[in-house]
Amino acid sequence: MCREVTVGHKILDMLRSSVMAAMTVDYKEAHLKLMNWSDTIKNDFVLGNAIALGPTPKRIFGRCVLAVSSEEKGESQLSVEQVKSLGYRELQKEVRLRGLDGRKDTAEMRRILLKEAVELSDDSTMNGNKNEHHGQNDHGKGITVNTNDDDIKIQLQRSPGSGGDLEETLRVTIEAGEAGKWKLAVRKLKQLSKAHEIEGSPVPHSALLSTLQSMDNEKHASESARRVIELMCSNGHQLPAELCNSLADTACYVNNVDAALAMVEAMSRSNTEITQETYVALLEALIRDTSHRSSEEGTLILRAMIVDSDITPGLSLFAKVGNLCIREESFESVFQVLSLVKASGYELDTIASAESGRAVLAAGIIAAEKLNNVPLGLRLLTAAEKADVSPSRGDTLTCQISKETFNAALVLHSKAIQNAKEENNWKLGVKILELMSARSLRPNAKTWSTVLSLCAKNEKSRKATAILFDWVQKFEAGEVEAPNLRTFNYCINVCEVCGETELTLAVLEKMKSIHETEGNVITFNIALKRLAKEGNWGGCEGIIIGMLKSQIEPSVVSYTTAIGACASASPPNPRMASEWMRRMKMRSVFPNYHTYNSVLSSCLDGTLEGCIEASRVATKFVEDAEAEIKSCALEDPNNEKERDYITTVPDKYSLNLATSLIKQLRLCWRRGDIDMEEAKRTIRVPLLKLVDFSVENVRGEMGDDDDECLEWHHLKKREVV
Secondary structure: OEEEEOOOOOOHHHHHHHHHHHOOOOHHHHHHHHHHHHHHHHHHHHOOOOOOOOOOOOOOOOOOOOOOOHHHHOOOOOOHHHHHHOOHHHHHHHHHHOOOOOOOOHHHHHHHHHHHHHHHHHHHHHHOOOOOOOOEOOEOOOEEEEOOOOOOOOOOOOOHHHOOOHHHHHHHHHHHHHOOOHHHHHHHHHHHHHHHHHHOOOOOHHHHHHHHHHOOOOOOOHHHHHHHHHHHHHOOOOOOHHHHHHHHHHHHHOOOHHHHHHHHHHHHHOOOOOOHHHHHHHHHHHHHOOOOOOHHHHHHHHHHHHHHOOOOOOHHHHHHHHHHHHHOOOHHHHHHHHHHHHHOOOOOOOHHHOHHHHHHHHHHHHHHHHOOOHHHHHHHHHHHHHOOOOOOOHHHHHHOOOHHHHHHHHHHHHHHHHHHHHHOOHHHHHHHHHHHHHOOOOOOHHHHHHHHHHHHHOOOHHHHHHHHHHHHHHHHOOOOOOOOHHHHHHHHHHHHHOOOHHHHHHHHHHHHHHHOOOOOHHHHHHHHHHHHHOOOHHHHHHHHHHHHHOOOOOOHHHHHHHHHHHHHOOOOOHHHHHHHHHHHHHOOOOOOHHHHHHHHHHOOOOOHHHHHHHHHHHHHHHHHHHHHHHOOHHHOHHHOOOHHHHOOOOOHHHHHHHHHHHHHHHHHHHHOOOOHHHHHHOOHHHHHHHHOOOHHHHHHHOOHHHOOOOOOOOHHHOOOO
C-alpha cells in the first residue's frame, strides 16, 4: 500500500531510510537526490519552524517542499532557478514576451513563469523516461514514499504564536510591528499568512498595517515592504497612501528600483494616490540605475503622472527622461517624451525660454538626426528660435546645450542642404545656409560649395557671388577652408552666362588675392567662351598666349573655343581657324569632332577659299575617324565618359555642315569662280565622303588583315580638361 508522508522537523533520518528503501536506482544517484531534498527541507521547514497541517498534503506558503534542480528537470526556456533570480522588471519583460499582462504583482508573475518552467521540465522528464516525482513552487504536495512496510503518517503541529493559533499569532505580529521590530513582524506575518491560506481566509488588515508601519524609513526593509504591500493588494485591503508613498521613496533612496516599481504598480492597481514626490524619486532612481534599460519605464511613469494622477511634470523631468532615452539610444522614446510635453499643456514654441525646455528640444534634435528625420529636427530648432530669450537666440542656445546637440544640429543642416540640392531648390539651400550662420553653426567647405554650385546651376550669379564672398570672409577669419579654384570657376562661369562683367572681374580679383594666381585652364576657358560668343578671335589669341606664358597648357577645349571665335566672327575667318588647328597639333593637342565642326563652320563664309579649306579639313576629318574606328577605340569601355571629348567620329551636325558646304560650292561654280567639273572632281569629293560617312561602312570595309585593332595615334595623347 502507499500512504502520503509530509515531511517536517526531526524526521530527516526516518525520511532517509524510507526513501532509500523505495529508490530503484543505484546508491550514488539516490544519495545525490536525497541531499538536494534534504537541503530544501532544511531551508523551508526546519529554519522556518513550519509544518503541514492535516492528514493530506496542503499548499505551503513560500517555497515548495520538494525542489528539484534544473539539471534534473532538463533544459527549458527558463529554468526554475533562473525564474527565482529574476527581478521585477525582468519578470515583467518575460511575462509580456509571452503576450500576458505585465501589471501583476511579483509573486503572481513569478508563479506564471515557474509553472511554465516546471511544465517544460516535466515534459523533458517524460521524454527521458524518468519516473521521478517533482514538487512545485508554492504548490508543494509533500513526498510520497512507496514501501512494503506498514502505513506511515507523520504530522506536526505549530506552536500557538507561530501559526498554530490565529488570534495568538495575530497578536504577536501586531505587537512586533508596534514595537518597531520589523524583522520579527515580517516572520510572524509570514507564519500568519500560511495559516490563513490553509484556512482559506484573508490576512487581517491590522497585521499587515502594523508590519508596514514598522518598516517606515527602514533602508533595508524595501523588499519586505514590497511583499507586504503586494499581499495587502492581493487580499483586497486598501493601501495606506501616505505610508506606501513613504516606503516607495525609501526604496528609491536606496536605489532598489525593482521594489519601488512594484510598490507603485500595486498602488496603481488599488487606486491609491501616488504623490508627485514619489514619481520624481522613482524617475531619479531609474536614471541613476545603469544596470537596466529604463527609458521605457521612464516614459510610462511620465504618462502615468499626466493621465492617471493628473499631475503636470516639470520640464526638468521631461529633460531628464529625454536624456535617459538618448543615453540608452532609444530614440523613438524621445518622440514619445515630446508628445507627452505637448499633452501636459506646454507649447514647443515657448519652452525654449527655460533651460530645461531647451534641454528637451535638444534631446529631440539628437533623436531626429539619429533617425534621419531632417524636417522634425529643423522644426524643433525653429520652435527654439521663437522663444523669447533676448538678447540671445533660443535656437543658438539650444544648439549649445551639449556637444552631441551641436553636432546633431550641424548634421541636420548639412543633410537639409543635400536634400535641397537633390530637389534643385536653390532658395531652400540658401535659407538653410543663412540659418547655419545665425545659429553659430560652421558650415564646412563642402556645404559652402554645394549651395554655391546650386545657385550657379540655376544661373543666380549675384547670389552665387555673394555666397562666395561670404565664404572668403569666413576663410579669412580662420573658420573654414578657402574656396578652391573650381569653386571660383563655377562663379566666373555663371557670371559670364548672365552677362555680369563687373562681377566676373570682382571674382577674378578675389581669386587672385586668395590663390595668388590668374586661375587654371578652366578659368581661362571660361574667359575664352565669353570672347568666342563675341567673335573676338584676336582676344582669344591673346588669352591663349597668356596661358602659355603662365605655364598653363591650353586644352582641346581651349583651342576649340578659339576656333569657335573664328566661326562667330563677322565675316567668319577660316584661315585663322585652320591656323589654330595647326598650332594645337604642334602642342600635341589633337582635335576632336567638336574641333572639326568648328573649323567647318568657319568655312561657311560664302567664298571659294572657304570651300577649298573645308575640303582639306574634311579629308583629315574622315581619315582620323576611320583610324579611330579601326583602332577599336570606340569599343574601349574605359573611354566611355571621355568619348565626347576625344572622339573624331562625325555626328549629325558634321554631316549637315558638309551638306551646307556642298551647296556653297555649287553657288561658287554658278558664279564662275571655279569650273563645275573641276569642283566636282576635286573639292566636292571629300565633302561627299563626309556626308556618306558611317561607322558600319568603315567596319564593313575592314579586311581580314585588319582583324587586329590598330593603334590610334591620338588616343594616348588626348586629355580631358
